[in-house]
Amino acid sequence: MLPAGIEVEEHVGPPDVAPLFPEEAVAVAGAVPARRAEYAAVRACARTALGRLGLVAGPIPSAPDRAPVWPPGVVGSMTHCDGYRAAAVARSDEWVAVGIDAEVLAPLPDGVGPLVMSETEREALRSVDPARCPDRVLFSAKESVYKVWYPQVRTWLGFEDVDVRLGDGTFVARIGRDGLGVDELHGRWAARGGLVVTAVTLALR
Structure with a gap:
C-alpha cells in the first residue's frame, strides 16, 4: 500500500x-x-x-x-x-509526510455518517459494495489525510474540508483549505481480516 x-x-x-x-x-x-x-x-x-x-x-x-x-x-x-x-x-x-490509519471493519455507528461526510460523498458510496463498509473506509481515508496535513500545517482540518472519492483499492482526497501546497492527495485502502487500512503519502517535488 x-x-x-x-x-x-x-x-x-x-x-x-x-x-x-x-x-x-x-x-x-x-x-x-x-x-x-x-x-x-x-x-x-x-x-x-x-x-x-x-x-x-x-x-x-x-x-x-x-x-x-x-x-x-x-x-x-x-x-x-x-x-x-x-x-x-x-x-x-524524500517525503514530506506519511499518513496511515486502521479501523475495525464495520459500518459507522448510526448518526456518524452525516458528521464526517457530505451528501455527495454518501451518494458516491452507493456504487461501492456495502459489505466492504465504504463509509468506514472513507472515514479512515480522512484520518490518514489529516495525519499528512497536521504535521505540516499545525491547524485543524475538519471532515468537511476533505472530499474523498473511493476507487478499487484507491482513493482521491480533495482538500478545500490552503496550507499543504497541494489540493489533492492520492491514497490506497484495503479491507481484509476484519480491518480497514488506509495510507496516503506526499513526496518532495
Missing part, C-alpha cells in the same frame, strides 16, 4: 509487552493499562521500522498536542485499533 522508501512495521493480536523511554512514559503516566500497552506497542513497531531506515532506536515522545515527535530527518505515522497496530516511517529528504 506504500511506495518504496517508506518502511512499515505492523503487529496483529494483543499488544506485546514493550518498554517505554522515560520521555514517552510521561505521556501515559496516568493512562489505564490498556492505553499504556497500546502506546508502547505501536512505538515498538515504529522503532522496528526506523531500524530498517538505518536509525538507532530512540524515544518517540508526544508533543503537547499529542502528535508523535519523530527523530530529526524522519517523517512518519502510527495507528492502532483493537487487535492491530502499525507504524510507517520515511526520510524527510
